[in-house]
Amino acid sequence: MTLFMACLLCAAVHAQSLGDNQRPVGYTVTDDIDINGAAFGTAGTYTIGAVMTSDMLAPYTGCRILGIRVAAAMALGRARTFIYNIEDGGMTALAEQKQRLYEGWNNIFFNGNGIDIVGTENLFFGFDYTETDEMVAAEQGGICSVGDDVDGAFYLWQSGQFYQISSVGKLCVQLIVDVSSLPLYNLSLTTFDAGFKYKQPGETVDAYLAFANIGRAALASYQLGYQIDDEEPVYTTFDELLPQGASSEWQFSVPLPADITVGSHQLKAFAVVPGDASPATPCDETAVTFGVYSQSVPRNQVYMEVYTDQYSPYVPFLNEALAKLRSENPQLAIANVHRPGTPLAIDGAAYLHELYAYTYPTFTSNRSYFPGEAYIAYDMNDYLPVIGADMTASIIGDIMQQDLYNPSFGTIALKAGYDEATRQLTVEADGTLLPEATAIYGDVALTLLLTEDGVKSQQAVYNAVTQRTTVNSNYVHNQVLRTYMTAPTGDVITPSGDGSYTFSRTITLESGWQVGKMTVIALLTKAADSVTDDNVLDVDVSNCASLPLSSATGIIAVTADTASSADAWYNLNGQRVTPNGKGLYIHKGKKVVIRQ
Numbered sequence: 123m124t125l126f127m128a129c130l131l132c133a134a135v136h137a138q139s140l141g142d143n144q145r146p147v148g149y150t151v152t153d154d155i156d157i158n159g160a161a162f163g164t165a166g167t168y169t170i171g172a173v174m175t176s177d178m179l180a181p182y183t184g185c186r187i188l189g190i191r192v193a194a195a196m197a198l199g200r201a202r203t204f205i206y207n208i209e210d211g212g213m214t215a216l217a218e219q220k221q222r223l224y225e226g227w228n229n230i231f232f233n234g235n236g237i238d239i240v241g242t243e244n245l246f247f248g249f250d251y252t253e254t255d256e257m258v259a260a261e262q263g264g265i266c267s268v269g270d271d272v273d274g275a276f277y278l279w280q281s282g283q284f285y286q287i288s289s290v291g292k293l294c295v296q297l298i299v300d301v302s303s304l305p306l307y308n309l310s311l312t313t314f315d316a317g318f319k320y321k322q323p324g325e326t327v328d329a330y331l332a333f334a335n336i337g338r339a340a341l342a343s344y345q346l347g348y349q350i351d352d353e354e355p356v357y358t359t360f361d362e363l364l365p366q367g368a369s370s371e372w373q374f375s376v377p378l379p380a381d382i383t384v385g386s387h388q389l390k391a392f393a394v395v396p397g398d399a400s401p402a403t404p405c406d407e408t409a410v411t412f413g414v415y416s417q418s419v420p421r422n423q424v425y426m427e428v429y430t431d432q433y434s435p436y437v438p439f440l441n442e443a444l445a446k447l448r449s450e451n452p453q454l455a456i457a458n459v460h461r462p463g464t465p466l467a468i469d470g471a472a473y474l475h476e477l478y479a480y481t482y483p484t485f486t487s488n489r490s491y492f493p494g495e496a497y498i499a500y501d502m503n504d505y506l507p508v509i510g511a512d513m514t515a516s517i518i519g520d521i522m523q524q525d526l527y528n529p530s531f532g533t534i535a536l537k538a539g540y541d542e543a544t545r546q547l548t549v550e551a552d553g554t555l556l557p558e559a560t561a562i563y564g565d566v567a568l569t570l571l572l573t574e575d576g577v578k579s580q581q582a583v584y585n586a587v588t589q590r591t592t593v594n595s596n597y598v599h600n601q602v603l604r605t606y607m608t609a610p611t612g613d614v615i616t617p618s619g620d621g622s623y624t625f626s627r628t629i630t631l632e633s634g635w636q637v638g639k640m641t642v643i644a645l646l647t648k649a650a651d652s653v654t655d656d657n658v659l660d661v662d663v664s665n666c667a668s669l670p671l672s673s674a675t676g677i678i679a680v681t682a683d684t685a686s687s688a689d690a691w692y693n694l695n696g697q698r699v700t701p702n703g704k705g706l707y708i709h710k711g712k713k714v715v716i717r718q
Contacts, residue, residue, distance in 0.1 A: 161263020171248020193294035418529035443514035567612030
């Protein structure tokens with residue numbers, strides 16, 4: 123959702139000062155205002171605010187929230203200000219107070235002793251903004267914002283759902299926090315990104331570290347450093363002023379040793395502030411894991427997992443784009459995982475929504491994280507009704523192609539048999555795991571799941587003519603996740619000495635399922651008893667293969683092990699070829715240009 127901008131602020135802003143031990147905390151911590159007078163353009167009352175996650179609040183554990191700061195472009199009268207804790211199934215009010223809002227920055231101190239920060243809460247804080255007919259006619263709103271758009275920094279809460287506001291930057295709202303319990307000098311590392319997960323010996327890693335001064339005093343000097351595994355740490359000293367509450371960033375390069383071993387490694391970043399003993403003791407540290415490989419195999423397919431919702435009118439727009447993408451890209455396997463509590467949901471997939479689905483619909487590509495993104499999953503809900511299926515398919519296709527050429531460390535070939543009398547389906551998988559697979563992942567798991575096309579069930583749809591959302595009770599859903607043939611997180615593979623494996627599972631299909639419209643999908647991942655926020659980056663999909671169950675009886679079909687030869691060549695459609703002229707090919711997991 124986009125607001126329009128009324129005017130830019132050019133003059134100083136009235137601001138109310140805070141006490142010595144009180145600090146503004148949020149996406150903005152200054153009195154700056156860039157856009158002064160943004161508006162929705164329609165009269166009404168809007169609940170707007172920002173969301174701070176537990177990760178963002180954790181550095182202030184033990185401190186106390188006393189109130190909030192709100193900037194207004196004009197006098198807005200008495201308005202409700204609030205802080206809510208976001209919980210499963212809704213929100214709980216922690217503080218609410220009506221107070222007159224004047225032009226400029228307003229400090230609102232809530233009644234009572236404040237709210238203790240425990241570091242596990244997720245807070246939505248802001249105010250009820252009323253836009254009048256007079257404001258709409260004058261094209262002058264009362265909303266203030268600053269900087270660029272940031273996820274979480276400006277939300278509208280309406281009808282039980284969050285809508286991100288775009289194109290106006292961060293909403294000018296802040297928490298007022300009593301920081302008396304904080305140390306005098308302290309740094310918090312807020313973001314650490316080391317690029318794509320898989321790297322090769324001798325490669326240079328371009329890393330990014332964001333940090334904030336959360337102590338009670340400004341820092342005139344501090345150190346940042348990094349460390350690969352247990353190697354000697356490398357420090358850089360910064361002799362530059364970092365005011366209390368201010369944030370900064372460090373972009374640096376990390377050369378990997380040419381003799382670094384194949385397997386899983388850790389890159390750690392840390393901060394050191396004045397007063398630490400020698401040797402330096404970090405005041406904060408963070409780490410990412412990465413995999414080092416020497417050899418790889420091409421991927422059979424890219425696995426697109428869609429977290430969908432029968433009550434979301436955005437879903438049909440995405441489904442139209444995916445139908446086009448699927449028809450043109452045999453390298454794509456799709457599973458639509460329906461939101462818990464809806465008619466097409468299955469219990470075993472609920473954990474996927476908890477991990478990935480921050481809105482609906484969203485999707486992951488190989489469940490892998492793209493550097494710099496706020497989430498593992500992607501959503502296009504701001505654009506789906508606007509840009510059309512062709513453009514949406516093109517954008518998603520670019521993501522798919524990127525992930526198709528990421529390294530894989532195991533092959534998959536599938537075959538299946540079906541007994542019509544007993545409705546028993548048997549799926550057999552075989553392949554080979556490279557030494558990289560066990561070195562990086564430890565135990566490797568294979569997941570088998572079944573999807574079905576042509577499933578009729580309800581779906582919210584948007585009618586562009588009437589501009590209304592209605593429910594289509596006979597909407598045709600495709601790629602519906604019906605069941606797992608293994609544990610939802612997969613079953614462990616036991617390879618032989620040469621890395622080869624075989625795997626077989628049998629289940630009885632439900633009577634209502636249309637066997638000829640079903641597809642089995644196989645995924646290779648790291649084995650994990652459960653997947654949580656702590657290990658979610660480790661369980662990306664290393665390879666995927668799918669097999670349509672196109673016949674009702676007998677041996678149904680066989681998928682070739684498209685990556686059986688480490689020396690094979692492929693064209694950009696994923697087809698195995700023999701290079702016989704200039705062009706762009708895929709060889710050993712890399713793009714190769716033959717010029718003559």
